Amino acid sequence: MRERITYVQKLGDSLEPSAVTVDSSGISGPEVHAVREDRLTIALDELPPELRSLVTDAQDLHIRWVSAASYELVSPLLARLPPGFHLFYSPGRNNSVSNKLCSTLADIFGEISCSTPAKSFTDLRNGRFQYFQELGGLTHLIEYAKGRLCHPADDNGCSARIEALSTAGSLDVSYETSQNVLRITALWPYQRRRVRAASHPRLRTEVGILSTDKPKTLEAHEVGISGLLTVLGQDSKPSPTMFSFASRHRDAESAFSARFLAPTGLHPTLQLRLTSRSPRPLSEGEGGDARSCHPYAYLTLPRTIFADKYQLSDPLFLASKNLAALRHTTQPVDLEAPEYAMSQWGSAILVQLAPPEPEPEPAPSSSSASRSRGRKSGGDGQDGAEDEWTAEIPLHLRYLAPTRGGYATISVPYPAVFWACEPEQEGAVAFPPNPFEKAHLGYDGLFEEGTVFWHVQPRPPPGSVGDGLLVNEVRVPVLDVEKAGWVNAGTAAAVAVGFAWIVWKLIGVHLRHGYGGGVEREEEKVKKRQ
Incomplete structure (x- = not known):
């Protein structure tokens, strides 16, 4: 069993080795603004029996839980999924699920x-299955x-560490x-936290206090990392690394x-509001051509x-919503079935x-040009209004089960929004694994190998429903x-009245003409005309 604990800071942040204490009990240091990621690697024979039998029946199994909190x-811990419980599964042993x-x-x-997987899962692609549902927290886990x-007799802080999952932003089991x-990888959001990790004799623990870096030799497609690394129980002081x-x-x-958009009705429209028309690093000439990327x-x-x-296959309709195409949908999707069926x-x-397309700007005078440059540069660090744009995705509600009061509330998680820059040539080489790699996200397998994903941060507007949660309610x-x-009673009465009216009409026809009488007279009229 191996453990890796990583504190990742922003560009420009760093920690001096003298500020960190390493001894036989573990490592401790000051508070830093950082994302914390804990990764535990467990051999199969160290797993509980039910978990061991579960994973050995699969070719691959990836569970992703994402908190609904914003x-x-x-960087480089940027890969995102919509909030909730995600599962991606490939069966092993003769493809039996x-x-x-x-x-x-x-x-x-x-x-x-x-x-059961056969009833509840959807087929993703190439024999892989997908499952999703909302899951507010990890209390049961x-x-x-x-x-x-x-x-209990030899806890060593085990319970406290597991209870810390209640504040995690995401959890991956792969x-x-x-x-x-x-x-098993748990991630806690970027905030102020103290550097601290305990040493265990039967567990190899590596602790990294890192930050992004931009050395002169860095390529446009690379991420630079620098900081301190320590192996607990082995090192007496942290070692600088880059x-x-x-x-x-x-x-x-x-x-x-x-x-x-209000009113929602039975055909609600989800509006996305983005603060930029292209990934800002690309628009500034870093790492590629923004024209080859799409949101x-x-x-x-x-x-x-x-x-x-079918609605999302009409080019004119899509253009009116600032949409280009429906790239993928799981199959099948029943368009008529109620939710409870x-x-x-x-x-x-x-x-x-x-x-x-951005609106062309009129040629400004010298005085207005300086004001325009001031607005675009955003002296307060915020995006200018000219960079904002919206896209609208039409959706449809299913009939829900009856309930008291005549109304029910459903919640829909925020989507994952990103720019995908696919390679210009087919058969591009995939990215080699890196220490912070995250794959099997559902959408990454829908693009060519070598695609770069530029992730857009979800940010609920102030005063939104749900106290800033990444969930919309309808x-x-x-x-x-x-x-x-x-x-x-009303339906039964309407059916009875309609049936009685039809019977009354049939009886009236029979009393006036008798059975088949109308047909015989029509035949006599035809013979007379002949």
Whole structure:
């Protein structure tokens, strides 16, 4: 079992080796503004039996949980997914999907509502399956982990570390047959935190206090890292380090917000508001050509709401919404089924956005030019209004189960928004692995190898519903169970009246003409005319 604890600071931040204390108990240092990432690598024989049987039945298994709270990340830990519980799964052993998967996930994570993979999962691509649902927190997992991994007689801070998952921004659990180990990675958002890690005799722990760097030798496609590294129980002091690596997840240095336009009705429209028309580093000439990149929104939609792929195939309609194309949607998507009749989790779509062309500016006078330059430069560090633009994604609600009051509220997580810069030549070489690599995100497999993703930070507007959560709510009209009796009685009465009217008309025809009489007289009229 190996552990890696990393504090990642922003560019320009650093910590002197003299500020860090290393001894037999562990490492300690001052407070720093940083993202903390803990990664635990576990061999299969060290896993509990139920987990071991679960992963050995899979070719690869990737569980991603993302908090709905809005938080900040720093390079190179920038890859994002919509808030909620994500699972990407490839079956092993003769491509048979284990029916134990859903029950085991429910035991570990709690409120997992899938029944069996065959009924609840969707086919992603190349024999891989996908599952998603909203999951507000990791309370059940924390209790499960404390009971399986911590021993009351020899705790050594185990319970406290596991309980710290309640404030984590994301949690990843990944297994691949090729590596034959399980990796658990927890990430805490960028904020002020104290450098601290304990040493354990049976656990190799490496601690890094790092920050992004830009040495002169750095290539445009690389990320530079510098800082301090320490192996607890082995090193007596931290060692300075500097390295660089190619990274496919980069910072677009822009933000977006999402909201449903009012009134929502049964066909709500999700509006995305972005603060930039292109990744700012590219527009400044760093790392490529902005013209070869396109913005995308990746949505994971619960079964209560869906997108109509036929509606999103009309070029004129898409252009009116600042959309370019529907790049991907999970299959099949039933356009008529009510929510309570569905077994699949929902659907995921990848929509290519289309930034509007900037309006040409009139030639300014010398005095107005200086004012214009001041507005564009944004002396307060904020984006100018001329860089903002919106895109609208039409969605459709399903009929929901009856409830008291006649209304139900559903929630839809924020999408992941990014710019994808695909390689100009086919067959480009994939990025080599790096210490902070994150793959199997659902949308990354929909692009060519070698694609670079420039991530846009989600940022809810002030005063948004949900106290800044990355979730939008929709109030849906449904059948009121308290009035359902009148509806049933009224429907039965309408059917009875309609049936009686039809019978009355048939009886009237029979009394006037008899059975078949009308047909016989028509035949006589035809014979007379002949």
